[in-house]
Amino acid sequence: MCIVGAGYTGLWTAYYLRREHPELKVVVLEAAFAGFGASGRNGGWVTAESVGSREKYARGTAGVSGVRALEAALRDTVDEIAGVCATEEIDCGFVRGGRLSVATTPAQLARLHAGLDAARAWGDEEDVLSFESAKELSSRVNISNGLGALYAPHSARIQPADLAAGLASAAERHGAIIYEATPVAEIQPHLARTVFGDVRARTVLRCTEGFTAQLPGAHRELLPMNSSMVVTEPLGDAAWAEIGWAGCETLGDEAHAYMYAQRTADGRIAIGGRGIPYRFGSQVDYRGVTAPETARALEDILHTMFPVTASAKLDHAWCGVLGVPRDWCAAVNYDPATGLGWAGGYTGHGVAAANLAGRTLADLVTGSQSELTTLPWVGHHSRTWEPEPARWAGVHGLYTLYRTADRLEAQPKSSARAALAGALGRVGDLISGIPH
Ligand SMILES: Cc1cc2nc3c(=O)[nH]c(=O)nc-3n(C[C@H](O)[C@H](O)[C@H](O)COP(=O)(O)OP(=O)(O)OC[C@H]3O[C@@H](n4cnc5c(N)ncnc54)[C@H](O)[C@@H]3O)c2cc1C
Numbered sequence: 001m002c003i004v005g006a007g008y009t010g011l012w013t014a015y016y017l018r019r020e021h022p023e024l025k026v027v028v029l030e031a032a033f034a035g036f037g038a039s040g041r042n043g044g045w046v047t048a049e050s051v052g053s054r055e056k057y058a059r060g061t062a063g064v065s066g067v068r069a070l071e072a073a074l075r076d077t078v079d080e081i082a083g084v085c086a087t088e089e090i091d092c093g094f095v096r097g098g099r100l101s102v103a104t105t106p107a108q109l110a111r112l113h114a115g116l117d118a119a120r121a122w123g124d125e126e127d128v129l130s131f132e133s134a135k136e137l138s139s140r141v142n143i144s145n146g147l148g149a150l151y152a153p154h155s156a157r158i159q160p161a162d163l164a165a166g167l168a169s170a171a172e173r174h175g176a177i178i179y180e181a182t183p184v185a186e187i188q189p190h191l192a193r194t195v196f197g198d199v200r201a202r203t204v205l206r207c208t209e210g211f212t213a214q215l216p217g218a219h220r221e222l223l224p225m226n227s228s229m230v231v232t233e234p235l236g237d238a239a240w241a242e243i244g245w246a247g248c249e250t251l252g253d254e255a256h257a258y259m260y261a262q263r264t265a266d267g268r269i270a271i272g273g274r275g276i277p278y279r280f281g282s283q284v285d286y287r288g289v290t291a292p293e294t295a296r297a298l299e300d301i302l303h304t305m306f307p308v309t310a311s312a313k314l315d316h317a318w319c320g321v322l323g324v325p326r327d328w329c330a331a332v333n334y335d336p337a338t339g340l341g342w343a344g345g346y347t348g349h350g351v352a353a354a355n356l357a358g359r360t361l362a363d364l365v366t367g368s369q370s371e372l373t374t375l376p377w378v379g380h381h382s383r384t385w386e387p388e389p390a391r392w393a394g395v396h397g398l399y400t401l402y403r404t405a406d407r408l409e410a411q412p413k414s415s416a417r418a419a420l421a422g423a424l425g426r427v428g429d430l431i432s433g434i435p436h
Contacts, residue, residue: 001017001024001025001026001027001201001202001203001205001365002027002029002192002199002201002203002204002205003026003027003028003029003204003205003207004028004029004184004187004192004204004205004206004207004208005028005029005030005031005037005206005207005208005209005211006028006030006033006034006035006036006168006178006180006207007034007035007036007037007038007039007040007164007207007208007209007354008039008163008164008167008350008351008354008355008358009039009207009209009343009344009350009354009357009358009361010028010030010205010207010358011028011034011039011164011167011168011171011358012167012354012355012357012358012359013205013207013343013357013358013361013362014026014028014171014176014178014358015084015167015170015171015174015176015358016358016359016362017176017362017365017366018171018174018175018176019174020362020366021362021366022174022175024366025177026171026175026176026177027176027177027179027199027201028171028176028177028178028179029179029182029183029184029192029194029199030178030179030180030181030182031181031182031183031184031211032180032181033180033181034164034165034167034168034178034180035160035161035164035165035168037208037209037210037211037320037321038209038210038227038320038321038322038350039160039163039164039350039351039354040160040161040164040165041160041161041229041288041318041319041320042160042227042320042322042350042351043160043227043229043250043260043261043262043270043272044093044157044158044159044160044250044262044264044270044351045099045155045156045157045250045252045260045262045349045351046077046078046081046094046155046156046157046158046351046352047078047099047152047154047155047156047250047349047351047352048071048074048075048077048078048152048154048155048352049074049099049152049155049349050071050074050349051074051329051330051345051346051347051349051350051353051377052327052328052329052330052347052377052380053327053328053329054067054122056327056329057070057329057376057377057380058376060376060379060380062374062375062376066374066375066376067122067376068122068123069371069374069375069376070375070376070377073356073371073372073375074154074352074353074356075128075154077352077353077355077356078096078154078155078156078352080355080356080359081094081156081163081352081355082094082096082156084167084170085163085166088166088167088169088170088173089166090162090163090166090167090169090170091162091166092158092159092160092162092163092166093157093158093159093162093264093265094156094157094158095156095157095247095248095265096153096155096156097155097156097157097247097248097249097250098151098152098153098154098155098247098249098250099151099152099154099155099249099250099251099252100132100137100140100141100149100150100151100249100250100251100252101115101149101150101152101252101253101254102137102141102143102146102147102148102149102251102252102253102254103146103147103148103149103253103254104143104145104146104147104253104254104255104304104305104410105145105147105409105410106147106409107409107421107422108147108253108254108255108409109147109148109254111254112131112148112149112150112254113131115150115254116129116131116150127153128152128153128154129150129151129152130150130151131148131149131150131151132148132149132150132151133148134146134147134148136149137149138244139244140244140245140246140247140249141243141244141245141249141251142242142243142244142245142306143305143306144304144305144306144307145304145305146305151249155249155250156250157248157249157250157262157263157264158351159264159265160351163351182194182196183195184215185216186215186216187204187206187215187340188204189204189338189339189340190202190203190204190338190339191204192204201339202339203339203340203341203365204339204340204341205334205340205341205342205343205361205365206218206340206341206342207342207343207344208344209222209321209322209323209344209345209346209350210222210224210225210284210320210321210322210323211224211284211321212224212323212342212344213282213284214282214284219282220282220384220385220386220387220391221325221384221385222323222324222325222344222345223278223282223323223324223325223326223385223391223395224278224279224282224283224284224321224322224323225274225277225278225321225322225323225324225347225348225395226274226275226276226277226278226279226285226319226320226321227272227273227274227275227319227320227321227322227348228272228273228274228275228276228290228291228294228295228298228317228318228319229270229271229272229290229298229317229318229319230270230271230272230290230295230298230299230302230314230316230317231264231268231269231270231271231314231315231316231317232268232269232270232302232309232312232313232314232315233268233312233313233314233315234266234267234268235267235268235269235308235309235312238308239308239309239312240267242308243306243308245263248262248263250262255402255406255409256401256402256403256405256406256425256428257273257274257399257402257403257406258273259271259272259273259298259301260272260273261302268315269302269306269309271298271301271302272298273294273297273298273301274399275290275291275294275297275298275319276291276294277395277396277398277399278391278392278395278396280388280389280392281388281392282385282391284321285319285321288318288319288320289318289319290317290318290319294317294319295314295317298317299314322346322347322348322350323344323345323346323347323350324345324347324348325345325347325382326382326383326384326385327382327383328347329345329377329380329382330343330344330345330346330347330349330350330353330357330377330380331343331344331345331377331378331379331380331381331382332357332360332361332364332375332377332378332379332380333378333379333380333381334361334364334365336367341361341364341365343357343358343360343361344357345382356372359372360372360373360375360378364378398428401424401425401427401428402424402425402428404421404424405421405422405424405425405428406421408420408421408424409421409425
């Protein structure tokens with residue numbers, strides 16, 4: 001078995017393949033080093049959030065019950081990751097504090113209630129999602145502009161690079177062989193071509209998510225979407241006394257161009273958002289440098305939510321790419337005839353999903369029939385992205401709409417501006433097909 005890419009998808013697949021089938025030879029080819037991609041630099045949310053549109057998945061043969069099964073499997077995945085971290089002694093600061101989706105404007109609050117109604121219509125009960133008033137929210141986390149929140153218990157915080165490194169070691173302990181600094185130039189049935197020579201295998205799995213567009217023949221499959229992060233210096237006890245956040249919930253807002261944050265194990269706040277969303281021609285910035293205006297925008301959000309951080313230094317800023325399919329629905333695919341498979345397109349929710357995808361790929365390639373192989377994202381196909389310059393114009397147009405809507409929502413001043421903001425946000429959702 002040959003796996004291309006040593007991020008969470010490739011590493012989890014290698015781990016489960018070797019753990020369950022020690023007779024298999026499993027080789028991972030990685031262009032840089034294990035965890036170089038999004039897996040080593042994400043926001044550290046291990047979240048059971050949906051990885052695609054419920055309606056679109058429900059159109060498959062598995063129907064609505066299949067969607068419910070996928071969501072239940074994602075919730076169970078949070079515990080699965082905790083279990084492996086315990087068994088394999090991966091110290092990645094795992095804390096299962098749940099997830100808070102916070103409304104910071106009246107328009108966000110309205111979206112939050114609409115989201116809860118939609119979730120209830122799908123059968124999500126209190127144990128999956130519940131509403132918290134501004135007062136209840138502030139007893140968890142003191143957010144100066146917090147108007148209310150949705151709380152989802154199936155979510156945990158981790159240090160992402162520690163999980164990637166620990167997982168790579170665990171996969172190697174179980175017998176997988178990881179070749180770092182080994183870029184794959186081309187993937188064909190039973191073949192991965194590298195500068196050092198060809199690797200021939202019955203199965204070749206492409207686990208390159210945000211980098212997939214760089215491979216021949218896959219240019220328009222997954223759009224490399226950029227996401228940027230900054231992290232403060234460790235905050236003092238007085239600041240934490242003011243902020244609270246003792247439960248280490250993963251924290252996001254309901255803006256169209258949303259932010260995500262966590263309280264880190266070493267007492268910092270790490271906060272991320274979209275920044276420059278996309279580079280022309282699906283290019284990837286391998287250096288991970290964040291534009292200064294993006295870092296400033298994230299700092300502004302941080303200071304507005306937590307005024308006590310106003311004098312805190314930002315210690316680091318970075319960015320990375322995640323993979324977005326045209327229909328915003330993640331997929332796991334394997335074709336026994338060619339031995340080719342892939343998983344990804346998690347649209348920013350890949351930390352838990354990559355574990356589920358890895359277990360599913362392992363079942364698919366070994367021909368094991370399981371509940372996982374019947375989930376509706378297995379065999380799901382999205383159409384490809386538009387050619388350039390339409391792709392660039394579409395993504396940048398979308399985020400311009402979203403940012404304008406967010407700005408108007410933050411200072412609506414009149415009901416006409418508020419209505420315009422709502423309309424812009426809905427137009428954006430329609431253009432993109434982003435599930436809300
Ligand atoms: C800044 C940021 C924040 C995020 N925050 C969260 C979050 O909080 N929660 C969440 O659920 N998701 C989050 N995500 C998304 C999540 O991190 C990813 O979906 C997930 O890590 C994808 O894992 P992967 O293994 O599929 O891809 P990656 O981690 O990107 O790994 C792909 C690997 O393939 C290698 N590779 C690429 N091309 C080749 C080649 N030709 N040959 C050999 N190797 C190759 C790369 O070097 C890389 O190591 C975030 C993403 C980013 C960028």
